Amino acid sequence: MGCALSGSGITPGKTILEFKPGPSAENPRVPKAGARHGGEGVETGPFPLVDTQKARIQESWRILHDNIAQVGIIVFIRLFETHPECKDAFFLFRDIDDLQQLKRNKELQAHGLRVMSFIEKSVARLDQEDKLEHLAFELGRSHCRYNAPPKYYEYVGIQFISAVRPIFKERWTPEVEEAWQSLFKYLTATMKRGYYKEKAKLGSNKSLALRKPGTGSFLSSI
Template sequence: MGCVNSTKNKLKQGKFETSKSGHRKTYLTTNGHTGNGVSPETSPREEDIKPAITERQKELVLESWEIVQADVSTVGVNMFMRLFETQPDVQDVFVPFKGKSADELKDSTQLKSHAMRVLSAVEKSIASFDNPKRLEEMLSDLGARHVMYNAKVDYIDLIGPQFIWAIEPVVGDKWIPEMEQAWSDLFKYISHIMKASMTF
């Protein structure tokens, strides 16, 4: 999981969509886009606007990801445990996890394996900050694969908040609201691209 180290040095202005507008702390909805001169009658729907992430947010994501990598498998399992706890219907979508207790899930090698695949996609997203075209292609492909798995589009939005919940205690004293917002905005972006390839 060390491929993001080189990304730190590659962050360049304009390489990834950058938002100069303020951010609000609402998970998995698009950033506030105001003052763009578009009337409400002609403005695009909020879900049609591709979310953006600032250079500062990319730095915060990279900084915290380096910390998370030391305990990434625990973060992944905790993320899914929290997801299944808060959204029990989602657990039943995963055939290997259907009907399993929390204790069974915590010790499940299948859950750990799936969690690691998800976090590998997160790492690849971070490593592609300097190549937005490659990032979008990767996320579109990931979304298309989820169609084959019969995943519901709405479920894509659920991962971000659970991931943030799982990494906050790992990052510890370095965790700040700005970092939380950076991760939230990254997951909005990931979710937006994936969902676009899941709905045609």
Template sequence: MARLRTLVSLFQTHPEVQDAFMPFQKLAQEDMEHSAILRSHALRVMGTVDKCLARIRTPEKLQTLMHELGERHVNYNARYDFVDLVGSQFVYAIKPHLEDGWSKELEEAWLQLFRVMSYYMKKGMQDANVITY
């Protein structure tokens, strides 16, 4: 449920992000938890986080993964400035599930991971937007 909460809270705090996703533009907040498309996207986001964690000791693989993801997102007309918003929403969604195990250090570690992920994803978006002649 945290995976879905990440996207729902992102749409609540930044409605312009919801408007950027064609399938979710007209979706009411109360209907989001029942959206198969939103649930599928949330699973892909969580899968990417899992892959990044699995590659944490091989940074070049993490960089490649996120760079390629950024390149693909250009094809979806994803907005460059929205990429940085996901990390804080992820922390907001996961924090209640860890209760007593949560600490400021853990929060900073998650945020740092998302900063790295965002950096390489945005780099991929930039590189994909370069026009060669």
């Protein structure tokens, strides 16, 4: 298959790193026992970023800012290339198979910008951990309603890193990469907790609705 991103000036993300930020010289933090659980084995643990990593993310976001529209599209086009089944969650463009056409699709462009705007808000809240957690948790809850399965969330971070790396050229260092990996790992784990919380809520509502047929508005809301 030809790559929908050829000609974009950005190297396609065929070689994809796995997210494995662990303790390092820069960040010796390791998850503690008793970390928060949100269902199905998802745990967030303590906030994973140390101050130097927050600064690296804030600094790189300033560099990235002018490219966010382009990055938002690339991230999702690559997600659909590597995991075409993700497209099914998007009512507005799930029937468009041609990735070149999809790249020009206004709905996809708007969606890419919404995702980048979420990243921007997250970067702005790196020093407000409660707010950041709330933001990602609620996003996870809304993704449950969108029917967007958690197993794909981490691929968004992987594709984000692979899309932005060429923009930075030699300014991209292993330390910058590790900081972004840690942020995405935290965001996606928190989103997953939100997703499972919402799923449990919908599930219990559903059983109520099934016990009292005809009375629940719940089924029409999913």
